[in-house]
Amino acid sequence: MELIVLWDIDHTLIENAGVSKEIYAAAFSALAGRRPTGPARTEGRTDRLIMRDMFLRDGLPEPDWPAVEAALAHAGEDRLDDLRIRGTALPGVHEALKAASAHDGWVSSVLTGNIAANARVKLSAFGLDPLLDLAAGAYGADAELRPDLVAVARERTRRLHDVAANVPVVLVGDTPRDVEAALTTDSAIIAVASGIHSAEELAAAGASVVLPDLSDTAELLGILESLAARGKRPRTSLGCP
Structure with missing residues (x-):
């Protein structure tokens, strides 16, 4: 069957031992030029919604999605070793x-x-x-x-x-x-x-x-x-x- x-x-x-939230924070920082005011809220939501929520919460305009996706990918690649060690x-x-x-x-x-x-x-x-x-x-x-x-x-x-x-x-x-x-x-x-x-x-x-x-x-x-x-x-x- x-x-x-x-x-x-x-x-x-x-x-992931917290590495996921570090990825979101790093991507936000790369785009906004500063750290977010709080951690990402995940719980089964998509990356599109997670990142949008972070910008809205901080009162910032949401960047175009291709820029957000590229920042997320870069932040994820940078944390591969951290994930292997901690996760x-x-x-x-x-x-x-x-x-x-x-x-x-x-x-x-x-x-x-x-x-x-x-x-x-x-x-x-x-x-x-x-x-x-x-x-x-x-x-x-x-x-x-x-x-x-x-x-x-x-x-x-x-x-x-x-x-x-x-x-x-x-x-x-x-x-x-x-x-x-x-x-x-x-x-x-x-x-x-x-x-x-x-x-x-x-x-x-x-x-x-x-x-x-x-x-x-x-x-x-x-x-x-x-x-x-x-x-x-x-x-x-x-x-x-």
Whole structure:
């Protein structure tokens, strides 16, 4: 059975140990000529919205997006070594991605608020990039709102792999915005409580499957295979306390 699996990155696949907020602050400083008055608010939002919010909060005009994206990419590249030293891949992630990438008929990629350049930085820091079909993913430069990224990933996957329009999509992420993106696009959701949001919060947001993390590869693969076979969201709260 075919399946499109789209993984979030920060706090789902990796712990960035604060490097992400340093990237936003550095990009803002490069464009504004001074430090921001406060840290970036992330929590599953796209880079477009994160950076816009920083400029609005500080009462500054928002630069053109190409300039913002270039500043973000430069700041991300500069912090690759910091990320390797301070961050980590989360438990079970290598095994989960390896198993999904090897599964016949599945496309395993990303759906992330990060711009593509910084998604690659974060994944490559821990050797995860070869385990994902990054060309099929959707990124923070592709749309402002996370649900709109699902259509982008679907179209890229269709174009690259000639999959049918009705192939089920499952998002794997750690925030209520990941859940919202799935529910509003008729995708399945596997929520993981490996970020700041508890299992209870993710279930309350509408996630029918909530896992503590991705450490149990057999359980995760079983859920994904069930979704591929049924082609719809599961009705039970597997893994949810």
